[in-house]
Amino acid sequence: MIPSTVPPKYKITIDHDKCILCGRCAKECAWDAIRKSKDKIITYDNRCGSCFRCASMCPRDAITIIENPSQGRKHPVWTPEARQDVLNQANSGCILLSGMGNAKDYPIYYDNIVLDACQVTNPSIDPLREPMELRTYIGSKPEKLEFEYVEEEIDGKKVKKSKLKTKIAPNLKLDTPIMIGHMSYGAISLNSHKAMAKAVKRCGTFMGTGEGGLHRDLYEYSDNIITQVASGRFGVNSEYLSKGAAIEIKIGQGAKPGIGGHLPGEKVSAEVSMTRMIPEGSDAISPAPHHDIYSIEDLAQLVRSLKEATRWKLPVFVKISAVHNVAAIANGIATSDADAVVIDGFKGGTGAAPKVFRDNVGIPIEVAISAVDDRLREQGNRNKVSIIASGGIRNSADVFKSIALGADAVYIGTAAMIAMGCTVCGRCYGGKCCWGIATQRADLVERLEIEEAADRVSNLIGAWTHEIKELLGAAGINSIESLRGNRDRLRGIGLNEVELKALGLKQAGL
Amino acid sequence: MSKEVTIDTSGIYYKELNEQINKIIKDNLDLELITLNNVLGQRFIGNGISKNNLTIVINGIPGGDLAMFMKGPRVEVYGNADHAPGNTLDEGKIIIHGSSGDATGHSMRGGSLYVQGSVGYRSGIHMKEYKGKTPVLIIGETAGDFLGEYMAGGIIINLNMQSEDTEFVKNSMLGTGIHGGVIYIRGKVNKSQLGVAADIKEFTKEDLEKITYYIEDYCNEFNYSDEIKNKLLNSNYTKIAPISSRPFKKLYTPDIR
Ligand code: SF4
Ligand code: SF4
Numbered sequence: 001m002i003p004s005t006v007p008p009k010y011k012i013t014i015d016h017d018k019c020i021l022c023g024r025c026a027k028e029c030a031w032d033a034i035r036k037s038k039d040k041i042i043t044y045d046n047r048c049g050s051c052f053r054c055a056s057m058c059p060r061d062a063i064t065i066i067e068n069p070s071q072g073r074k075h076p077v078w079t080p081e082a083r084q085d086v087l088n089q090a091n092s093g094c095i096l097l098s099g100m101g102n103a104k105d106y107p108i109y110y111d112n113i114v115l116d117a118c119q120v121t122n123p124s125i126d127p128l129r130e131p132m133e134l135r136t137y138i139g140s141k142p143e144k145l146e147f148e149y150v151e152e153e154i155d156g157k158k159v160k161k162s163k164l165k166t167k168i169a170p171n172l173k174l175d176t177p178i179m180i181g182h183m184s185y186g187a188i189s190l191n192s193h194k195a196m197a198k199a200v201k202r203c204g205t206f207m208g209t210g211e212g213g214l215h216r217d218l219y220e221y222s223d224n225i226i227t228q229v230a231s232g233r234f235g236v237n238s239e240y241l242s243k244g245a246a247i248e249i250k251i252g253q254g255a256k257p258g259i260g261g262h263l264p265g266e267k268v269s270a271e272v273s274m275t276r277m278i279p280e281g282s283d284a285i286s287p288a289p290h291h292d293i294y295s296i297e298d299l300a301q302l303v304r305s306l307k308e309a310t311r312w313k314l315p316v317f318v319k320i321s322a323v324h325n326v327a328a329i330a331n332g333i334a335t336s337d338a339d340a341v342v343i344d345g346f347k348g349g350t351g352a353a354p355k356v357f358r359d360n361v362g363i364p365i366e367v368a369i370s371a372v373d374d375r376l377r378e379q380g381n382r383n384k385v386s387i388i389a390s391g392g393i394r395n396s397a398d399v400f401k402s403i404a405l406g407a408d409a410v411y412i413g414t415a416a417m418i419a420m421g422c423t424v425c426g427r428c429y430g431g432k433c434c435w436g437i438a439t440q441r442a443d444l445v446e447r448l449e450i451e452e453a454a455d456r457v458s459n460l461i462g463a464w465t466h467e468i469k470e471l472l473g474a475a476g477i478n479s480i481e482s483l484r485g486n487r488d489r490l491r492g493i494g495l496n497e498v499e500l501k502a503l504g505l506k507q508a509g510l
Numbered sequence: 511m512s513k514e515v516t517i518d519t520s521g522i523y524y525k526e527l528n529e530q531i532n533k534i535i536k537d538n539l540d541l542e543l544i545t546l547n548n549v550l551g552q553r554f555i556g557n558g559i560s561k562n563n564l565t566i567v568i569n570g571i572p573g574g575d576l577a578m579f580m581k582g583p584r585v586e587v588y589g590n591a592d593h594a595p596g597n598t599l600d601e602g603k604i605i606i607h608g609s610s611g612d613a614t615g616h617s618m619r620g621g622s623l624y625v626q627g628s629v630g631y632r633s634g635i636h637m638k639e640y641k642g643k644t645p646v647l648i649i650g651e652t653a654g655d656f657l658g659e660y661m662a663g664g665i666i667i668n669l670n671m672q673s674e675d676t677e678f679v680k681n682s683m684l685g686t687g688i689h690g691g692v693i694y695i696r697g698k699v700n701k702s703q704l705g706v707a708a709d710i711k712e713f714t715k716e717d718l719e720k721i722t723y724y725i726e727d728y729c730n731e732f733n734y735s736d737e738i739k740n741k742l743l744n745s746n747y748t749k750i751a752p753i754s755s756r757p758f759k760k761l762y763t764p765d766i767r
Pocket of ligand 1: 012029030031034047048049050051053054055434
């Protein structure tokens with residue numbers, strides 16, 4: 001017999017001196033990794049994903065979750081993880097499923113970019129004293145403005161008045177360049193959706209619905225919602241399309257470029273089945289491509305047909321994952337009547353993705369922003385679309401750097417989830433998120449208190465917004481517009497020449 | 511206020527035409543019939559129109575995405591249709607007196623779409639149903655490969671009227687990834703013609719009952735004689751349905767045990 005045991009990744013340790021046998025941990029763990037017997041807490045390490053719920057809820061701080069030191073011999077190539085994956089697949093013959101974003105140790109370019117600030121000759125601006133303009137418009141901008149002069153009689157006098165002749169495409173008006181990206185109802189709970197909707201409304205920004213349709217409880221937030229149309233077309237009808245302020249066509253996702261999505265039947269509850277408009281318990285499968293899009297021309301056709309269906313009143317975005325030829329694709333999108341291109345970098349999160357995709361496919365968002373911004377400028381198309389960047393944006397500095405690299409605004413996802421309690425355990429696909437976020441199990445969903453979560457998320461966006469104002473002031477800029485694509489205010493540090501070139505940055509000190 | 515409006519569409523760009531149609535609908539609450547003459551490739555006709563008791567007659571050849579997201583109206587095309595008519599159709603009926611292109615009936619979630627002639631590749635892809643809403647796609651002659659791919663609900667009937675019900679049909683990759691709904695093919699199908707996740711099931715009395723109404727309705731729409739109708743009703747059908755509603759269940763394993 002070949003032993004097929006995969007050693008547990010984590011070890012749940014109970015300090016039996018502190019433990020008062022209240023059994024709270026056993027109730028909190030949805031993965032059944034902890035049980036309470038008569039006089040002892042019993043742990044099943046192999047079921048633990050280190051989500052930390054039990055430890056945070058233990059009234060006596062008696063629980064520690066550590067990485068299991070007994071995972072076999074340490075080896076630089078055949079790491080415990082590499083061996084565990086081999087065993088797991090040798091046992092099952094299956095594709096490894098994972099959640100959240102890329103978990104491999106790739107360089108994070110944001111951390112190799114530093115910002116500029118004013119000293120002496122160019123004074124900085126104090127954002128507490130002077131207004132800082134963070135207002136951002138997402139959508140197509142006209143190449144030039146044309147006016148016509150009409151003569152009007154005012155108080156018997158003939159006055160020439162100028163009137164705007166150019167037709168302005170519909171734009172989204174953001175009070176801060178931070179939006180929440182698309183996470184579908186189905187992948188995450190209704191309480192998470194409600195909390196985020198409340199937060200974006202408060203912050204004067206927007207959130208995406210993801211591809212799972214829109215629950216009617218969120219209709220009241222439609223002015224702050226971007227609906228999504230993905231290849232599975234879940235929940236899409238004209239009512240849904242009109243319930244958002246913009247529509248996003250999802251072509252790809254940074255966590256799993258090139259493939260579609262499968263929402264496992266376990267997560268298709270009665271309510272989810274209603275918004276997705278599919279039977280309860282059946283898999284919700286989004287094919288890899290949209291089967292009416294096989295070319296840029298077909299994409300243009302879908303953009304236009306969504307515009308037709310909403311009478312050309314809403315901006316239409318196209319979301320693609322950051323891949324090698326992202327610049328050429330984005331340029332194609334810019335010529336298709338789309339109003340914004342969303343680029344999702346390979347560190348973007350997901351509810352479920354094959355591990356091999358999550359960890360290996362796509363490129364970092366930082367280089368993708370530069371490449372797209374450059375190409376659109378070269379081709380004279382930059383005004384035609386806004387650039388929304390996403391995938392691994394962790395703080396206000398990342399937002400700031402993204403905009404200086406060329407983005408108009410960013411989407412955050414994981415950061416908003418962490419604000420609501422997510423511990424990035426990466427088991428969202430299991431449907432048993434102990435924090436009530438990536439689950440549809442009623443008792444777990446209830447754990448997420450909507451108001452509290454909404455406060456957290458709006459606090460986070462608010463705090464970042466403040467920081468961006470401070471950073472702008474320090475750079476002597478009083479409007480986010482002047483930061484956009486202003487790579488001269490960035491410098492690279494610890495990057496080689498090719499990397500600097502790809503990012504379009506100068507070396508620090510130069 | 512008029513009940514009937516006719517537009518000569520020659521030389522009108524699709525955007526203007528659809529704007530005109532929308533305006534006419536808005537201005538004429540009692541409108542029952544719009545006739546579009548000389549249609550030549552204008553796309554998106556009927557897109558997102560939400561209205562009952564309205565018929566849109568199209569004389570000519572409409573462009574892609576005919577009646578996409580439409581809810582309620584009846585669209586009758588006297589001519590062929592381009593690709594993806596009935597894309598994400600919500601409610602209503604589309605009758606095409608001719609053939610139509612690829613992805614006909616893409617993601618239909620309700621309503622019905624009857625094509626007199628043939629349809630292109632990937633037709634009926636990702637049709638889905640929910641509760642009372644069951645989309646129906648009926649194809650008079652041949653269907654391209656990948657019919658009913660990723661189908662999640664609804665009914666596809668492929669009548670293959672060009673051949674006899676004793677012959678094998680030519681389709682391949684039938685119902686690839688199907689996980690809901692059902693495809694009825696008049697004629698014989700070999701197992702090797704199925705895509706992954708699809709299975710041939712026994713065609714039962716209940717199945718015949720299920721399709722009788724639609725076949726009768728189809729014959730009425732296209733004015734087929736009783737003789738033809740009875741021939742269709744008494745034909746042999748192959749029923750194709752999903753192996754399971756969870757075709758990918760066994761494909762994955764969690765990366766932590
Ligand atoms: S899965 Fe979470 S709740 Fe369960 S034992 Fe591990 S850390 Fe605790
Ligand atoms: S949402 Fe829940 S399951 Fe997913 S990573 Fe966060 S804590 Fe884990």
